[in-house]
Amino acid sequence: MNTINKSAVQQIATIHSNKRVGAYHQILINVGEMVKSCRPGNFVAISVGGDSSRMILRRAFAISRVSDSSQYGGTMELIVAPHGSGSKWLCAQPEGSELDIVAPLGTSFGIPTEPINALLVGGGYGSAPLFGLADVLKNRGCKVDMLLGASIGTKIYAPMEGKRSVNSLKIYTEDGSMGEKGRVTESLLEIISNRSIDVIYSCGPMGMLRAITELVANTEVIHQCAVEESMACGIGICMTCVLPVRNEDGSTSMLRSCIDGPVMDGSHVQWDLVGRIPEAHQ
Structure with a gap:
């Protein structure tokens, strides 16, 4: 192992x-x-x-x-x-x-050694690990804001607990049945600027993780995301959960989500190659 x-x-x-x-x-x-x-x-x-x-x-x-x-x-x-x-x-x-x-x-979220401004972004029940993370960050003296999103209000997990866990909570639903109508990414750059966000921690659908990564690409914000890939074994043996990740030299490696993830640096994931095999590995 x-x-x-x-x-x-x-x-x-x-x-x-x-x-x-x-x-x-x-x-x-x-x-x-x-x-x-x-x-x-x-x-x-x-x-x-x-x-x-x-x-x-x-x-x-x-x-x-x-x-x-x-x-x-x-x-x-x-x-x-x-x-x-x-x-x-x-x-x-x-x-x-x-x-x-x-x-x-698997890998865990990187916890800062000094207080920072953190933004936690969750989609559906994928947001659940963020509540425990919020507790750890607040104990480190961090300012913690949270965005929760889902297709409908009933898929927002524990919104009241979210309000108790963080400094501020904003909810988005695609049908407008809870919070604001839209997606968590729609006002992301504005929120980052207004609240001087240093790090984004995210859990949720892969499309949401990719969108966040692309939005912060030209900023200094670090994006740690917990990827959602199907894991057949969970201990790195079966190779069913591989993701294309960019190396420092620009090449691409197929890394296992269960071993090298699920928490990864969003900027390193080759989102446009997810679900495909890079030519170098064919």
Whole structure:
């Protein structure tokens, strides 16, 4: 296993609670000492379907946040949209069920050593890891603003929690059913200028991550994004989650999202080549 996942362990974890929150499920898992190794941006790979299932591959889920309390011990929070067969199975598991998990996996968001002005941009349930990140940034003395976007209001995850977690929150929906009508990228440059943003942290659809990268290309703003690529193994073996990334010499390498990501420098991703094989690798 790559050194980036040197803290990852496989263990059996118990579901503490499973609550429906809008269009998603908030699942809290007891993971014990594992929380000490988890960082914002990491993910967990979960065996789904049960012992007799044909779903032999683990499913990767972003870790929303972790907590270590005297009452519950070490817990991991997941925000899951019940779309595919694996996520539907997970959302159907009751309190007390046991899960076979491997975590923490992948790269995490870079946390500044000094206070900065940070902008967190999330799309749909992809915004969930940003809440835990906001806690860490605020503890470092950073000023944290957040933009949340989705196609409709019901797909905005926990807007009230967002307001409590950051200095300011702005919501966009494509149909105008919550917040402003439009996309999170529409006023991005204006917000960056008005709030003197140093770093953007983003989670969400690949199209949104690409749009943010292109908008800040001519600015000094750093863009750290958690890419959304399908991960079949989660530990760098299967090569199904590769992304084209520009090297310092201008060449392109196909890097694994689960090992070299999911958090990457948006300016390094060759967004126009995503889903294609660069000529040099054919």
